[in-house]
Amino acid sequence: MSNSKLDLQKADKKPKENITKVDIWRQFPLLIYAIIIITPLSLVFFATFKNLKQLYSDPLGVPESWSLANYKALFANENMLIYFKNSVIVTCISVFSILLLASMIAYAIVRLPKWIGNIVFGFVVVGMMVPTQVNMIPQYLLLDRLNLLDKHLGLICVTVATFLPIAVFILTGFMKTLPKGLIEAASIDGASHWQIYSRVMLPLSGPSLATTAIFCFVIVWNDLLYPLLFIKSDSLKTMPLALLEFQGQYLTNYPMIFSGVVVASIPMIIIYVFLQRYFIAGMTAGSMKG
Numbered sequence: 001m002s003n004s005k006l007d008l009q010k011a012d013k014k015p016k017e018n019i020t021k022v023d024i025w026r027q028f029p030l031l032i033y034a035i036i037i038i039t040p041l042s043l044v045f046f047a048t049f050k051n052l053k054q055l056y057s058d059p060l061g062v063p064e065s066w067s068l069a070n071y072k073a074l075f076a077n078e079n080m081l082i083y084f085k086n087s088v089i090v091t092c093i094s095v096f097s098i099l100l101l102a103s104m105i106a107y108a109i110v111r112l113p114k115w116i117g118n119i120v121f122g123f124v125v126v127g128m129m130v131p132t133q134v135n136m137i138p139q140y141l142l143l144d145r146l147n148l149l150d151k152h153l154g155l156i157c158v159t160v161a162t163f164l165p166i167a168v169f170i171l172t173g174f175m176k177t178l179p180k181g182l183i184e185a186a187s188i189d190g191a192s193h194w195q196i197y198s199r200v201m202l203p204l205s206g207p208s209l210a211t212t213a214i215f216c217f218v219i220v221w222n223d224l225l226y227p228l229l230f231i232k233s234d235s236l237k238t239m240p241l242a243l244l245e246f247q248g249q250y251l252t253n254y255p256m257i258f259s260g261v262v263v264a265s266i267p268m269i270i271i272y273v274f275l276q277r278y279f280i281a282g283m284t285a286g287s288m289k290g
Helices: 002-047 052-057 069-076 078-111 114-129 132-145 152-175 180-188 193-204 206-221 225-230 239-246 254-289
Strands: none
Touching: 002 254, 052 254, 069 078, 069 254, 078 114, 078 152, 078 193, 078 206, 078 239, 078 254, 114 152, 132 152, 132 225, 152 206, 152 225, 180 193, 193 206, 206 254, 225 239, 239 254
16 A cells, blocks of 8 residues: 555656646746847946946946946936937827827728728738838928928828838727627617727727837837938937937947937836736737637
């Protein structure tokens, strides 16, 4: 009897040991990936507390003294606050406009007859396939004729038009998974299209809207190409464009650039922290609804 009990105990331990080994091997690639991501971010963060001489002498080391001189110098220039405000204005208005227009278009595609909706959705997909660089010259000429060059309004219009197809693509895919019975029930109750859109579709599309908002916010906030192309005045520059001022012909002030990068990353971190729950729900919504 004692031998059989020992055999059973050994048999119980073997599966647990195997499961533990499997979990370790599954987590090992994630650990390697985390190290690859964290290492350059840490080096950039440490560089913000060094001066240029310390960075060149020991680029991979920890700062000897944790000085905030770079951050103080960054905001000692009053223009940097203006650049930050410009980025906030352009990004918030652009993302809000993209979400509003994309959600309306996605709702229309879902409500239209299937073949018409597919045609409209096909035009959206074609818009995603056109490279951004192909449109730069026509966009520049169009803004010049409309007298919108070197204005935030012109930059916002181009940004919305460029990233609208991606947002429509994401939101349409999510809205197609919503139960059609809710829409039909609202229609039977006498709800108008606007009421169905605003009171039924938008609340249910919250996770997808949050996912799209984070995606668009990160792209627009970090965009350098369009501000470089359409903005010339110093008072209208955005943060990514303003960081180019620390790059000279013969010398680049990397600690100041890295400090600006860290400051520019703060809004993105805040947005993700507040919308993280909705972002994860939006990423998994498609697989959960089947």
